[in-house]
Amino acid sequence: MTTDTKATETRAFEADVSRLLHMMVHSVYSDKDVFLRELISNAADACEKLRFEAVSRPELLGDDPKPRISISADADNKQITVEDNGIGMSRDDMAEALGTIARSGTRAFIERVGTGTEDTQLIGQFGVGFYSAFMVADRVDVISRLAGSDEAWRWSSDGKGSYEIAPAPLEAAPRRGTRVVLHLMDDAVSYTGSYRLEQLAKSQSGHVPVPITLVEKPGAEARDIADGTALWVRPKSEIKPEEYTDFYRSVAGQYDEPAATIHFRAEGRQEYSVLAFVPGSRPFDLFDQDRKGRMKLYVRRVFITDDADLLPRYLRFVRGLVDSADLPLNVSREMIQESPLLASIRKGLTNRVLGDLAKLAENEGEAYAKIWENFGVVLKEGLYEDYERREQLLKLARFHSTTSGEAWRGLADYVAAMKDGQKAIFFMAGDDRARLEASPQLEGFKARGIEVLLLTDPVDSFWVTMAPDFDGKPFKSVTQGVAELSDIPLLDDAKKPDAAATPEVDRFLAFVKSALGDAVSDVKASDRLTESAVCLVAPEHGPDRQFERLMNAAGRLDKAAKPILEINPRHERVLALAGLGDEDQGFKDDAAHLLYDEARVLDGDKPADARAFSERLARLIARGIAKG
Numbered sequence: 198m199t200t201d202t203k204a205t206e207t208r209a210f211e212a213d214v215s216r217l218l219h220m221m222v223h224s225v226y227s228d229k230d231v232f233l234r235e236l237i238s239n240a241a242d243a244c245e246k247l248r249f250e251a252v253s254r255p256e257l258l259g260d261d262p263k264p265r266i267s268i269s270a271d272a273d274n275k276q277i278t279v280e281d282n283g284i285g286m287s288r289d290d291m292a293e294a295l296g297t298i299a300r301s302g303t304r305a306f307i308e309r310v311g312t313g314t315e316d317t318q319l320i321g322q323f324g325v326g327f328y329s330a331f332m333v334a335d336r337v338d339v340i341s342r343l344a345g346s347d348e349a350w351r352w353s354s355d356g357k358g359s360y361e362i363a364p365a366p367l368e369a370a371p372r373r374g375t376r377v378v379l380h381l382m383d384d385a386v387s388y389t390g391s392y393r394l395e396q397l398a399k400s401q402s403g404h405v406p407v408p409i410t411l412v413e414k415p416g417a418e419a420r421d422i423a424d425g426t427a428l429w430v431r432p433k434s435e436i437k438p439e440e441y442t443d444f445y446r447s448v449a450g451q452y453d454e455p456a457a458t459i460h461f462r463a464e465g466r467q468e469y470s471v472l473a474f475v476p477g478s479r480p481f482d483l484f485d486q487d488r489k490g491r492m493k494l495y496v497r498r499v500f501i502t503d504d505a506d507l508l509p510r511y512l513r514f515v516r517g518l519v520d521s522a523d524l525p526l527n528v529s530r531e532m533i534q535e536s537p538l539l540a541s542i543r544k545g546l547t548n549r550v551l552g553d554l555a556k557l558a559e560n561e562g563e564a565y566a567k568i569w570e571n572f573g574v575v576l577k578e579g580l581y582e583d584y585e586r587r588e589q590l591l592k593l594a595r596f597h598s599t600t601s602g603e604a605w606r607g608l609a610d611y612v613a614a615m616k617d618g619q620k621a622i623f624f625m626a627g628d629d630r631a632r633l634e635a636s637p638q639l640e641g642f643k644a645r646g647i648e649v650l651l652l653t654d655p656v657d658s659f660w661v662t663m664a665p666d667f668d669g670k671p672f673k674s675v676t677q678g679v680a681e682l683s684d685i686p687l688l689d690d691a692k693k694p695d696a697a698a699t700p701e702v703d704r705f706l707a708f709v710k711s712a713l714g715d716a717v718s719d720v721k722a723s724d725r726l727t728e729s730a731v732c733l734v735a736p737e738h739g740p741d742r743q744f745e746r747l748m749n750a751a752g753r754l755d756k757a758a759k760p761i762l763e764i765n766p767r768h769e770r771v772l773a774l775a776g777l778g779d780e781d782q783g784f785k786d787d788a789a790h791l792l793y794d795e796a797r798v799l800d801g802d803k804p805a806d807a808r809a810f811s812e813r814l815a816r817l818i819a820r821g822i823a824k825g
């Protein structure tokens with residue numbers, strides 16, 4: 198890229214920008230108001246960047262040290278101008294920032310809506326930054342002067358594929374910072390109404406930490422409409438709920454109500470203020486690992502970075518900021534990351550967030566259930582990532598279970614409802630709740646009224662393998678090892694099985710084992726089956742069936758452990774097969790393999806060998822027909 202061009206240059210937008218602009222211009226999105234919020238947010242960011250730079254280069258502030266954002270309306274000329282005295286942009290900055298897509302949110306938006314225009318309702322949710330100006334303007338001019346530079350540049354575009362960059366005379370440019378001039382479309386001229394503009398700026402951006410003034414018409418006096426006082430330094434008792442909501446919306450880029458607000462000031466060895474929110478719905482980038490800006494770090498009200506690890510990954514849904522009184526201002530962003538002060542803020546903040554969630558869980562069950570619904574799957578990552586807080590996180594965890602219906606169940610409630618003689622917290626993991634609920638492995642538990650947690654998030658299989666326990670009770674998969682159910686009475690005593698398997702059944706089990714050979718690691722009589730004839734379980738030690746499946750799918754399990762085939766020794770079909778004695782070996786061999794395949798199918802798998810399976814089935818049908 199050349200930097201010395203003094204003449205006007207026309208450049209094409211990056212392909213994705215053109216697509217985005219096309220969507221903006223043809224947008225059916227009804228809420229175009231967001232453009233102002235985006236421009237004010239950029240202006241405030243630019244002022245904060247300058248504030249940060251000026252810590253080491255105070256001369257950048259010159260005789261204009263106070264940050265300011267000014268909005269001006271000019272109805273006659275159908276213009277709105279948003280100007281700041283922030284960091285400004287060089288020519289290269291402009292071409293980079295206003296010709297490409299740097300914002301992960303904007304990129305995600307484009308991917309989501311593809312080429313269609315109906316989905317542009319999502320604009321409000323994603324926030325598409327600067328480019329949203331083209332929803333209301335058919336030409337946008339950006340005149341900017343980088344702090345400390347003696348050049349100014351003018352970027353201009355009608356949003357139709359290309360933009361121009363040309364040098365701007367200094368007298369027609371801000372002394373420092375950026376002026377964005379919107380040439381409004383006819384149907385957007387009403388935005389120049391001073392009442393509307395003021396309401397919009399106040400409600401969307403009233404709490405950006407930079408003062409905002411409004412000039413209602415050319416020549417009018419500038420009027421203060423927001424004082425730039427940082428909301429988080431004000432006492433809690435003075436802040437109205439709607440002020441928190443406005444602030445949440447601007448800091449989180451979310452446009453719903455926060456589900457929880459965490460506002461406190463830590464004093465003592467470390468002093469810092471925190472204003473953070475649990476969003477009311479899932480942010481679109483919840484699973485975007487690279488997303489920055491979830492928690493911003495300020496030092497004595499100077500914005501430092503949105504890239505500091507202020508919370509562990511499993512709390513990445515929390516949005517807000519920390520303002521430290523102790524961190525040095527002039528430390529590099531990289532060094533801040535290493536600072537022990539930051540580590541201690543991180544610890545204090547994490548404990549506070551989890552503590553507040555626990556209080557909410559106790560006092561406002563329904564509100565907490567909603568948070569869990571949105572973010573439980575992320576919080577559960579902490580169960581294997583944060584050993585120290587596992588107990589705390591287990592208390593926060595909520596599950597569906599065989600007895601909970603649609604309600605969420607906490608572990609304390611589970612433990613309180615455990616049956617006499619029940620030693621473990623039972624769970625079954627898999628991806629589909631309906632299939633889990635129909636699993637044969639659950640039969641013996643249901644028959645005894647034992648609650649089984651149904652774990653359907655992939656992350657579940659990971660944390661349960663770390664062998665946690667809760668309240669002294671281990672977690673145990675119902676698809677693994679011995680069920681140990683014989684000590685717990687059946688709900689319906691009439692169904693009590695005759696104690697042991699008969700010698701014929703034992704012989705039949707041995708026969709099945711030799712017929713199946715290496716396919717299974719063992720064949721055993723089951724005490725977990727009451728209705729079905731067979732099921733598969735994993736050996737006592739090692740991964741359970743679901744974890745094995747996940748590892749296998751990820752190519753991470755070189756050799757899956759062979760499952761154990763459990764056979765219901767009381768099942769009619771099993772008793773009949775066992776009663777066949779030593780005759781009809783071929784038929785019994787087919788039956789042994791079909792029982793194994795039946796167990797696989799019940800587990801959501803395919804028969805081991807599709808061809809052999811259909812041949813066996815065909816022989817069986819033929820035999821049935823022959824016997825009439």
Ligand SMILES: Nc1ncnc2c1ncn2[C@@H]1O[C@H](COP(=O)(O)OP(=O)(O)OP(=O)(O)O)[C@@H](O)[C@H]1O
Nearest residue numbers: 239240243281285286294295300325326327328375
């Ligand atoms: N008023 C301004 N002063 C200085 N730079 C600006 C200004 N407005 C926009 N920019 C530059 O343009 C870039 C793109 O702005 P846009 O609003 O599209 O995304 P963004 O602000 O980077 O996104 P995010 O809100 O996710 O940080 C900004 O990152 C910034 O570099």
